[in-house]
Amino acid sequence: MYILMYILVYVSVILIIGVCSDGFDNHRHVRHPASNSLSPSDVILELGQHSIQSEQWNYLRLARYWPQSFCLQARMHVPTISCTVPDFVHDFTVHGLWPTLNTTFGGLSFCNNSWPFNTSTLQSLVPLMTKLWPPLWNNYSLWGHEWSKHGTCALDLPALHGEYRFFAHTLGLHLRYNITRYLSQSNIRPSETQMFSYSSLVGAIWNRIYFIPWVQCIPSKSPRYQLLFQVVLCFDKQLQLIDCESVTYFICDPDQPIQIPPINHPD
Numbered sequence: 001m002y003i004l005m006y007i008l009v010y011v012s013v014i015l016i017i018g019v020c021s022d023g024f025d026n027h028r029h030v031r032h033p034a035s036n037s038l039s040p041s042d043v044i045l046e047l048g049q050h051s052i053q054s055e056q057w058n059y060l061r062l063a064r065y066w067p068q069s070f071c072l073q074a075r076m077h078v079p080t081i082s083c084t085v086p087d088f089v090h091d092f093t094v095h096g097l098w099p100t101l102n103t104t105f106g107g108l109s110f111c112n113n114s115w116p117f118n119t120s121t122l123q124s125l126v127p128l129m130t131k132l133w134p135p136l137w138n139n140y141s142l143w144g145h146e147w148s149k150h151g152t153c154a155l156d157l158p159a160l161h162g163e164y165r166f167f168a169h170t171l172g173l174h175l176r177y178n179i180t181r182y183l184s185q186s187n188i189r190p191s192e193t194q195m196f197s198y199s200s201l202v203g204a205i206w207n208r209i210y211f212i213p214w215v216q217c218i219p220s221k222s223p224r225y226q227l228l229f230q231v232v233l234c235f236d237k238q239l240q241l242i243d244c245e246s247v248t249y250f251i252c253d254p255d256q257p258i259q260i261p262p263i264n265h266p267d
């Protein structure tokens, strides 16, 4: 029974996570701070002049999910799952940064299994990762998964080579392109009652960055509305924004209102 439950939980979270598969200034180097306390601005690391070396992938997707929707989705699949939004989270949280080939569905994955996830170089980033990139399902190794599945596919880009650079740049992009702020600048905020149209969400982000994002939805318990699930921005190999190609999964129904469910923290 327990084993069955475990497999169910595992498979569902893998499915949830698995399906989900402002540029830097150009002249500075990646720093490796020695101290344990890293402020967000420290993490907005800069790119050097890196040439494009790989033809295996051609752009990156930065995915941030709305954590309340993630847990609702997880619980919809597995009612017993323990998925909680930590009480310090009031914002989109990072899902991952995914090297993608524009001719493939889900991008590349698991590109170098001889580079296992190792947090030894990440110690200075862990406090910020815990805050901005929390694994919502307690025992699920989100960081390790993101490294093995996606990070190992970006090794050819010097700016993302290795755990430190990969995670630091992902956090830097997350801090730089703040979806919560873009939405609130168009008065779009989490609400139990107020719903938003798909075009107003896409428009609110477009109005700030002038590139086409992915806005992704999942069904709610009600047939009358859907839930905002995830926002994806796309970047070229200089980590400059580009338009995303048309969204291929977790597609919002453009005619159905979208709710951004307020975050409920555990008591």
Ligand SMILES: *[C@@H]1O[C@H](CO)[C@@H](O)[C@H](O)[C@H]1NC(C)=O
Binding pocket: 058, 102, 103
């Ligand atoms: C993929 O990207 C390359 C380079 O950005 C572009 O030339 C090509 O047309 C794209 N292919 C598709 C199918 O979008």
Ligand SMILES: *[C@@H]1O[C@H](CO)[C@@H](O)[C@H](O)[C@H]1NC(C)=O
Binding pocket: 112, 114, 115, 155, 156
């Ligand atoms: C794969 O990982 C190993 C171990 O870290 C590394 O030595 C090797 O250069 C990597 N291969 C590629 C193609 O990046």
Ligand SMILES: *[C@@H]1O[C@H](CO)[C@@H](O)[C@H](O)[C@H]1NC(C)=O
Binding pocket: 118, 119, 120
């Ligand atoms: C992680 O990397 C450190 C430093 O390179 C090394 O000493 C340690 O053995 C590695 N840990 C694992 C589990 O590979």
Ligand SMILES: *[C@@H]1O[C@H](CO)[C@@H](O)[C@H](O)[C@H]1NC(C)=O
Binding pocket: 082, 138, 139
């Ligand atoms: C995580 O897993 C460990 C061992 O597998 C278990 O002892 C612990 O209770 C789990 N924690 C949570 C929060 O589920």
Ligand SMILES: *[C@@H]1O[C@H](CO)[C@@H](O)[C@H](O)[C@H]1NC(C)=O
Binding pocket: 091, 132, 174, 175, 178, 179, 180, 181
């Ligand atoms: C995004 O902006 C909101 C509102 O301005 C702020 O509360 C939040 O901390 C910001 N998030 C990040 C990751 O900087």
